Amino acid sequence: MRLPRPTRATLERNLPILQWGKxxxxxxxxxxxxxxxxxxxxxxxxxxxxxxxxxxxxxxxxxxxxxxxxxxxxxxxxxxxxxxxxxxxxxxxxxxxxxxxxxxxxxxxxxxxxxxxxxxxxxxxxxxxxxxxxxxxxxxxxxxxxxxxxxxxxxxxxxxxxxxxxxxxxxxxxxxxxxxxxxxxxxxxxxxxxxxxxxxxxxxxxxxxxxxxxxxxxxxxxxxxxxxxxxxxxxxxxxxxxxxxxxxxxxxxxxxxxxxxxxxxxxxxxxxxxxxxxxxxxxxxxxxxxxxxxxxxxxxxxxxxxxxxxxxxxxxxxxxxxxxxxxxxxxxxxxxxxxxxxxxxxxxxxxxxxxxxxxxxxxxxxxxxxxxxxxxxxxxxxxxxxxxxxxxxxxxxxxxxxxxxxxxxxxxxxxxxxxxxxxxxxxxxxxxxxLFLYKTSRPHVAEVGLVPGTQHFRNILRHDVQTDPSLVTLRIDESLYFANARYLEDYLYDRVVGDNDIRHVVLMCSAVNEIDMSALESLEEANRRLHEIGITLHLSEVKGPVMDRLQRSHFINDLTGRVFLSQYDAMVALTPNENAA
Structure with missing residues (x-):
């Protein structure tokens, strides 16, 4: 009697000898x-x-x-x-x-x-x-x-x-x-x-x-x-x-x-x-x-x-x-x-x-x-x-x-x-x-700007890019979890304190594969504190699975800003048109 295909496949997976033996x-x-x-x-x-x-x-x-x-x-x-x-x-x-x-x-x-x-x-x-x-x-x-x-x-x-x-x-x-x-x-x-x-x-x-x-x-x-x-x-x-x-x-x-x-x-x-x-x-x-x-x-x-x-x-x-x-x-x-x-x-x-x-x-x-x-x-x-x-x-x-x-x-x-x-x-x-905890607890965060003539954003310290004094875009190059959530929160405050021209902060999340509960609470706290000093927090390029989780929380409803499909969309919406042209 021939085994059903799923059963045979399971056997071959658990007994590799059946694969090469044939x-x-x-x-x-x-x-x-x-x-x-x-x-x-x-x-x-x-x-x-x-x-x-x-x-x-x-x-x-x-x-x-x-x-x-x-x-x-x-x-x-x-x-x-x-x-x-x-x-x-x-x-x-x-x-x-x-x-x-x-x-x-x-x-x-x-x-x-x-x-x-x-x-x-x-x-x-x-x-x-x-x-x-x-x-x-x-x-x-x-x-x-x-x-x-x-x-x-x-x-x-x-x-x-x-x-x-x-x-x-x-x-x-x-x-x-x-x-x-x-x-x-x-x-x-x-x-x-x-x-x-x-x-x-x-x-x-x-x-x-x-x-x-x-x-x-x-x-x-x-x-x-x-x-x-x-x-x-x-x-x-x-x-x-x-x-x-x-x-x-x-x-x-x-x-x-x-x-x-x-x-x-x-x-x-x-x-x-x-x-x-x-x-x-x-x-x-x-x-x-x-x-x-x-x-x-x-x-x-x-x-x-x-x-x-x-x-x-x-x-x-x-x-x-x-x-x-x-x-x-x-x-x-x-x-x-x-x-x-x-x-x-x-x-x-x-x-x-x-x-x-x-x-x-x-x-x-x-x-x-x-x-x-x-x-x-x-x-x-x-x-x-x-x-x-x-x-x-x-x-x-x-x-x-x-x-x-x-x-x-x-x-x-x-x-x-x-x-x-x-x-x-x-x-x-x-x-x-x-080593893993140390490296990921200090994620690389780059302030980015628009490369002229394109819709690409790169590190302002490495490239000649367009920026706007009222807008700060931070690209997060790591998933956010309990070990690095506070680091990002402190990084945000250090960047905006003392700069009275800033009206918007955009977190570019193209490299973020996950946001755990601790990181979510840090984002909620950052959203609240930035709002108190007149700064609106936005997100851009959030991946689907990450967005699914955020939508199951109150964070998206409480977010003072918007979630943009792309960073270019965020810059067009939040700055004068001539800078994003």
Whole structure:
């Protein structure tokens, strides 16, 4: 039985797999399989490394890279976004659950699973209630500053593994202090492994592919082998550690990694744990969503595709719930991994599902080979990956463009480095909202005049325009709401006080999309006070929806002047004809 069209459309909107699945063919399958192979090679060492960063057993990184990818393939709308553990969310996970239980204990892992479940529930509910617009409240420069500072923190936190020492701390001063205090305990063999692995991985990123192309390999094969660089580092250092028994000389290794598919798990439903993790889960959800949507939109635009932010919330939410029930921890879309997925030719989210199959096979067959893997190699993988996130040029760009934005970015970076990732991301969110309120609380108001020979009005400070001493026209370049209503009221009084020639004031509302109740009360008060000093208040170019609301109030009836269709009509009516000709 065929479904009615509205029902089918609703299903396809809520299950994007039904849209792209209809046209899935052999060529698409081939492209997705090739992309999955490349991303799987990249994701295996990254998954292990990011679990290490989160303070979790390495197998949890693999578990978080299987079922969540399948869930996103069903519910996500981006055809190139690669979901899984990422550096920033791993660091935030460590900060969130670090205060609840001792690192390395079963309670610590259970808290991470619960964090993924809470975050997934939040994201899914936000998607169901169409709250994707929340991404618009986060300033991109502030987020860039937070990610840059997080990259520095992550790289610094991994130095202890390169040195083979114990060091702790969730902010830069304590991390550096702890590392310096333990510096005399450095294990030289570990340091050599770490430095060589780091140097090799940096070289692989840019140097290996050109070398392979010069050797005559085809571009696709050269690309696959270049992406396999981290796997090569893992294989070589593991083999060397096993052959020479370096674990007996102080080199710290991963140890036993359980072999098999992810176990079914349940989050804790303790009210105390939920209340402790709630704020952290919310911050992880917001940062993860913003990062994912930014990447997904960028990649979709390159192929003239589009994503649906509200459905992305559902996709990421179900991915995190899937991580929680399969022994994983919070996941989101990764920038570098998604770019690799896109460049490798992924055509649909099925590439993510095929990647999940690859990771599952690795968990089934390869984990015994990871026993002698040095933690220094995983630390090198993390350092090389996160340093690409560090971009201090954002400070220079914002300094030249906007000192307000520069102050916000600098504050976010300093707070993240100085007080930790949770304080940094909280500050980033508050600063983004504060920036919006600050900028809109002081709306740009321009006094305008008529451009000679036209019906256009421009700023009197920028253009040679016609004005009349009895008429003041103020163009408001912002919607009016509670935060800026008083500013406009004060601006009006400051302009008219002391100028006895003024008889009319016109508020040109061409850029005003909304007037809330607070702003309406300010306009009513301005209308009354201007009338008391013999000045008539008029409006011009009021948009339809704004006018509809004003007509539902008493303001239009009490207005001492008129509402003009255009500013030119207002000038013709309120000034001598020769000035408006």
């Amino acid at each position: 046209s899935y063919d052999r060529d698409t399958l081939t492209s997705d399989l090739v992309a999955a192979v490349i991303v799987t090679i990249m994701l295996i060492p990254q998954s292990l490394a990011y679990a290490l960063l989160a303070g979790l057993p390495p197998e949890m990184g693999l578990y978080a890279s299987i079922l969540p990818l399948v869930a996103y393939a069903v519910f996500g709308t981006s055809r190139a976004l690669a979901v899984g553990p990422v550096a920033v969310v791993s660091l935030m996970t460590a900060a969130a659950v670090g205060n609840l239980a001792l690192q390395g204990t079963a309670e610590y892992a259970a808290a991470a699973i619960t964090l993924a479940f809470i975050s997934g529930l939040m994201l899914t509910l936000m998607g169901v209630f169409r709250l994707g617009f929340i991404a618009n409240f986060l300033s991109h420069p502030v987020i860039a500053g937070f990610i840059t500072a997080s990259g520095v923190l992550i790289a610094t936190s991994q130095l202890k593994h390169l040195l083979g020492v114990d060091a702790h701390g969730h902010n830069l001063p304590t991390l550096l202090g702890s590392i310096l205090a333990h510096l005399p305990e450095t294990n030289l063999i570990t340091l050599v492994i770490g430095i060589m692995a780091t140097g090799f991985l940096f070289w692989v990123r840019k140097g290996l592919k050109p070398l392979l192309l010069d050797a005559g390999l085809k571009p696709r094969m050269a690309d696959i082998l270049a992406k396999a660089g981290p796997v090569g580092a893992v294989a070589v250092t593991t083999l060397v550690t096993w052959l020479f028994g370096l674990q007996n000389h102080g080199v710290r290794i991963v140890g036993e990694v359980p072999m098999g598919l992810p176990p079914l798990s349940l989050p804790s439903f303790s009210g105390e744990i939920w209340s402790s993790l709630f704020v952290s889960a919310l911050l992880i959800s917001i940062i993860g969503f913003v990062e994912s949507v930014s990447v997904a939109q960028t990649l979709a635009a390159k192929k003239r595709q589009r994503i649906i932010p509200d459905q992305e919330l559902v996709g990421l939410g179900t991915a995190n719930i899937a991580a929680a029930i399969s022994g994983g921890y919070p996941v989101t879309g990764g920038f570098a991994r998604s770019v690799v997925n896109f460049d490798a030719g992924a055509e649909t989210p099925a590439a993510g599902a095929f990647t999940a199959v690859g990771i599952a096979l690795a968990a089934l067959l390869l984990t015994p080979l990871l026993f002698f893997l040095p933690k220094a190699t995983l630390a090198a993988t993390i350092i090389v990956a996160v340093l690409s996130l560090v971009d201090f040029s954002i400070l220079k760009r914002t300094w030249h463009y906007s000192r307000v934005d520069f102050s916000a970015v600098a504050a976010t970076i300093l707070l993240t480095l100085g007080f930790g990732v949770e304080v940094g991301v909280s500050a980033g969110v508050l600063i983004s909202i504060g």
